[in-house]
Amino acid sequence: MxxxxxxxxxxxxxxxxxxxxxxxxxxxxxxxxxxxxxxxxxxxxxxxxxxxxxxxxxxxxxxxxxxxxxxxxxxxxxxxxxxxxxxxxxxxxxxxxxxxxxxxxxxxxxxxxxxxxxxxxxxxxxxxxxxxxxxxxxxxxxxxxxxxxxxxxxxxxxxxxxxxLLPDPAVRSLLGDSNGLSAEVLEFAVRFARGRARQELRERAGQWLLIREELIAALARPEGQDFAELTDKSAKWTATEDWRFVLQWLETWFRDLAVLGGGTGSASLINLDREEALWAAQGHFPPHVAESCYRQVLAARAGMLLNANKALALDALWMGCREAVRNRTGGIL
Ligand SMILES: [Zn+2]
Structure with missing residues (x-):
């Protein structure tokens, strides 16, 4: 170099x-x-x-x-x-x-x-x-x-x-120089990188984009089948290192939901390419629920880094998020 x-x-x-x-x-x-x-x-x-x-x-x-x-x-x-x-x-x-x-x-x-x-x-x-x-x-x-x-x-x-932190164009040139990431995957990788050109983004961004879509679909309906199936996926994600991505991405999603609900506009959204899905999720995840879920993600990560049973910790996180959604109007079930 x-x-x-x-x-x-x-x-x-x-x-x-x-x-x-x-x-x-x-x-x-x-x-x-x-x-x-x-x-x-x-x-x-x-x-x-x-x-x-x-x-x-x-x-x-x-x-x-x-x-x-x-x-x-x-x-x-x-x-x-x-x-x-x-x-x-x-x-x-x-x-x-x-x-x-x-x-x-x-x-x-x-x-x-x-x-x-x-x-x-x-x-x-x-x-x-x-x-x-x-x-x-x-x-x-x-x-x-x-x-x-x-x-x-x-x-x-x-x-x-x-x-x-690296500006987006710098991350784009660093990631784009390598193996042919598609334009969609590259843009996702650049926004998700948040100024850090991690090697694993090059290798995993394509797979992570697919996981993101699974998560967005599940979170769109916290009472639905997709959400229930997150439990099965927890085992799969924790068997690899993908759980790290899952938590990092959830952090960005709940952060974006809080930003959007706070009315500061969409320019700073990390998941800007899925802005429509973010707006659609506002019903289940108004800002105070998004913030609660965000904190739960941070707590789950802290536990998992300290060797908590990772699949169980992810399952507890799904339960916690669902509880937060259920209680969003003040605790009446
Ligand atoms: Zn020389």
């Missing part, structure tokens, strides 16, 4: 280009911003610019350094990701040990800590030592969603750069 090809993060990329042009890249950078907006990709593009044989702050994309970095096999460019839930002390020690040796090929060694906020306290303490005495010709890039989750002693030693 070339720095020039990073989309939607103009401010961060401009700052990096200035550092490269001036030959003043600090020893530690902190890329702050939401997940899936290009922080790690940008860090690797920077690693290329620092190590390409051109040696002028750009990258050729074809020299051994560029190719090895792209393939993830450069001996002096490391990307550390959480091992399970955390980045652990053993991982940090391994990196520190390598940084104590002479670089094998690189002009500038690069260590990228993806999800740096997932360092557990022992790992963070160990890492702090590396940051306090950074080896020469080494760049450390920490990527994190927010600085609040990192020790102050760590953030204070890094130069922060902010990454924002």
């Amino acid at each position: 070339f720095l020039d090809a990073i989309v939607g993060q103009e401010a961060a990329v401009a700052a990096l280009r200035q550092m490269l042009a001036a030959g003043r890249v600090p020893s530690a950078l902190l890329f702050l911003g939401p997940h899936h907006v290009g922080k790690r990709t940008t860090a690797l593009a920077l690693a290329r610019a620092l190590n390409c044989r051109r040696n002028d702050g750009t990258a050729c994309g074809v020299c051994p350094a560029c190719r090895k970095i792209d393939a993830g096999v450069h001996p002096d460019v490391d990307v550390v990701v959480p091992d399970g839930q955390f980045i652990k002390i053993g991982q940090v020690r391994e990196v520190s040990n390598r940084l104590g040796l002479i670089p094998r090929e690189a002009r500038k060694r690069v260590v990228v800590l993806a999800r740096a906020e997932r360092m557990n306290p022992p790992a963070a303490h160990a890492f702090l030592k590396t940051l306090e005495e950074p080896p020469v010709d080494t760049l450390i890039v920490l990527c994190a969603a927010s600085a609040a989750e990192l020790f102050d002693t760590i953030t204070s030693r890094c130069l922060p750069l902010r990454f924002g």
Whole structure:
């Protein structure tokens, strides 16, 4: 990836280009911003610019350094990701040990800590030592969603750069570049992405669009057969990772219903392409019911992430939504 090809993060990329042009890249950078907006990709593009044989702050994309970095096999460019839930002390020690040796090929060694906020306290303490005495010709890039989750002693030693949510055209170009998503699936994926170009959108958006239609049909008639059949589908969705989508999408649907009922217009609807269905659902889901259901979705997700029985949790959610609809006029059944 070339720095020039990073989309939607103009401010961060401009700052990096200035550092490269001036030959003043600090020893530690902190890329702050939401997940899936290009922080790690940008860090690797920077690693290329620092190590390409051109040696002028750009990258050729074809020299051994560029190719090895792209393939993830450069001996002096490391990307550390959480091992399970955390980045652990053993991982940090391994990196520190390598940084104590002479670089094998690189002009500038690069260590990228993806999800740096997932360092557990022992790992963070160990890492702090590396940051306090950074080896020469080494760049450390920490990527994190927010600085609040990192020790102050760590953030204070890094130069922060902010990454924002991606604008829709950037998400469209990132998702549209890959395998031929149909126009309908691509537009759904772009709106559902909400500024984050997740890899799974490319792979699953087509399937998710079908699930969305099943959910819209079921929610249109909370007393109907389709709704009752959601229980059967819960088992299917929780047997795969599709339950995550189901909850994320329900969040957008109930949010859209509350927005529409609140009279703020339809421009900000995430499910704008199904605006008609949203209007039709207002009868069963006036704003206060939509809000109640929205909260239930958040609670269900919290429980499911904590390993609650997922199919049971989804079923409880369907029951809860139906109850909220039944009680919408003040509790008279
Ligand atoms: Zn190159």
